[in-house]
Amino acid sequence: MNSDKIKKGYLRAPHRSLLKAGGYTDWEIERPFVGVVNAYNAINPGHTHLNRIAAAVKSGVYAFGGLPLEFPVVGVCDGIAMNHEGMRFSLPSRELIRDSIEVMVKGHALDALVLIPNCDKIVPGMAMAAAELNIPAIVISGGPMLAGLTHGRSSDLNSVFEAVGARAAGRMGDEELRYYENTVCPTCGSCSGMFTANTMNCMMEVLGLALPGNGSIPAVLAARERLAKDAGRQIMLMIEKNIRPSDILTEEAFENAVAVDMALGGSTNTTLHLPAIADCAGVKLSLEKMDEISRNTPHLCSMSPGGIYHIEDIDRAGGISAVMRELYDAGKIHGDAMTCTGERVREKLKNAKVLDCDVIRPLSNPVDPEGGIAVLKGNLAPLGSVVKQTAVLPEMMRHSGPARVFDSEEAASEAIYGNRINDGDVVVIRYEGPKGGPGMREMLSPTSAIAGMGKGSTVALLTDGRFSGASRGASIGHISPEAASGGPIALVQEGDVIEIDIPARRLELKVSDEELARRRASWECPKLDSGSAFLERYRAFVTSGVEGAVLRKR
Structure with a gap:
């Protein structure tokens, strides 16, 4: 065991002494050391109940011969951080979580991990740590909030x-x-639609890092607590069988995750997080591959924000396993991928079935013929941009209009709330990318304002930032290269015509190459200062949105 290096032999008497100062006995110290990473805090409603989940996990670990050693990580609530400087810290916290877990695991020679996240960046941050550390690891989320x-x-x-x-x-x-x-928010848990947190918790289940039910069992049900005990038990079996993330996080597993994501109509943020986790696992997952899978995977679940159902409906309809079974039977996902139980996907799905065909549609009667996400390219987004096409009204799938240009989310929001945006406009929010923000802020406030003001069928919004999983409408984000890197979005001027064609996957600025070259010759990046040493370090190392906004290694 990895922990032997701090507890075996006479040279480790001081180490054992310190462990005993924490109340651990000799016979407990002999057990495998299982890190229980608890993202509890008293601010984030998705995390306020995680101590209960952690207690259940620890009981499972302890009952099956492990020593559970709990430690915390940060957990930003994106809803509370929305539409002010706090959102700049959300995406960077993903890397902070990954790094802090590495510090604790390496510093204390832990043998395995049970990861307890629930919300947007905490889930992928923990999964990235599991992939990089490659010790037995399992995810058990806090579960979704009930719908209001x-x-x-x-x-x-x-x-x-x-x-x-x-x-x-x-x-x-x-x-x-x-x-x-x-x-609208009646219980604790991750917000109840197919927003980023719930999408990523479903992805943990599909990837094989979590037990069936992880993505869908509501936070307030006793079944969630039972699942946490089972996760504690399962990690001990994973230690015994030496099942590691490298056995689970294969190319086939990521392709499965993308396919299920597209069938669910999940958050555009998966185009950041799945490639980032894949990168940590040594797997290449490109936007082009995700778009290819989306074109070939029907959208089966009409989930909020684009549809009428919530995560609790998926749970009663058979859960994520039922969605996977529909896709597996149609040859849309790989059956040989390994899961944390030691079973292959095809074995795990033997007893899965759809219990409500309105919530989980058959492939013969999909909500949409294509999956949830589309990747758009063109002279405005040479490296790509992302839209949740299943949350776009039919009349906005193709749109052409004048640009209304803003160099920050605050400036755009002021114009929107001030009724200065007209039908047909294309709102452009720039310098909000990974470097520019820094931190690639989500734009739920402006997109929701546009919808709430009755302009969702006439106004589009483009940004080098990103959108909340709760955003809907013709909201195109992750435009790369971003403005702070001199991307074409930095050259857009008020009144320029922008043409959007989602079915054709095109995003075009109707300005000549000669005029763009003239503008580029006089362009200078504005001075960007976050006022935060942490964010400035992040700005210096972060890559583009199309690369998952991961940090460069050096």
Whole structure:
């Protein structure tokens, strides 16, 4: 065992003494050291209950012969961080989580990991650490929030963001807005739609790093606690069988994850996080591969924000295993990929079945013929851009209009809330990419404002930043190269015509090459200062959105 280096032999008497100072006995110290990474904090509603999950995990580890050693990591709530400087810290926290886990594992010679995340960047940050450290590891998330009930209809966090837009447009009063505020988020857990957190928790299950149910069992159900105990038990079996992330995180596993993501209509942020996890696992996952899989994978689940269902509906309809079974039977995913149980995907799916064909559609009757995400290229995005096409209204799948250019999210939001955006406009928000932000802020506030003000069918929004998984509409993000790197988005001027063609995967600035060359000759990157030493270090090392916004190794 890895932990032998700190607990075996007379030279390690001081180390054992320190462990005993923590209350551990000789017979406990002899057990495998299992790090229990608990992202609990009292701020993030997706994480406020994680101590309960951690306690269940530790009971499972302890009952099956391990010594659970709990330690924390940070966990930003993207909803609370939205639309102010706090969002600059969200994506960078992914790398901080990865690094802090490495510090604890290497510093204390741990043998295995049980990873307890729930929200957007915490899930991929933990998975990246598991891939790089390559010791037995399993993920058990905190589970999704139940959907709200607002005026007799299912609701979620996106509902109140859009209500803010309605309030700004004078279409809703303060009392009604407060009613939304009090009803859309009724329980702890990750926000209830197929937003980034829930998408990534489903991806952990598909990749094989988590047990069936990880992505869909609601946070408040006893079944979630039982699953946590099972995860504690399973990590001990993984130690015994020496099942490591390198056995699980293969090219086939990532292709499976992308296919299920497309069938679910998941968040555009998976185009950042899955390639980043793959990079840590030594696997290349390109935007082009993701788009190829999307073209060949029907969209089967009409999930919020683009549809009517929530994660609890997926759970009662058979869970993520049922979605995988539909795709496996159609030859859309690989059956030989290994999972954390030691079973192959095809074995894991033997008893899976769809229990509600309205929630999980058959391939013969999909919601859409293509998957959730489309990758657009053109002279405005030579390296690519990303849109959640299943959350775009049909009339906005093709759109041409004048650019309204803003050099920050705040400037754009002020114009939107001030009713200065007209039907047909294409809002451009730049200098918000990984370097420019820095931190590639999410744009849920402006996209929700556009929808809430009734302009979702007439106004598009483009950015080198990114969007919340809760965003909907013609919202095209991750434009690369970004403005801070001198990408073409930096050269757009007010009134330029921008042409969007999602079915053709094109994003074009209707300006001649000669004019763009003239503009480039006079372009200078504005001075960008975050006022944060941490963010400036991040800016210096971060790569582009098409590379997963990972940090350069050196």
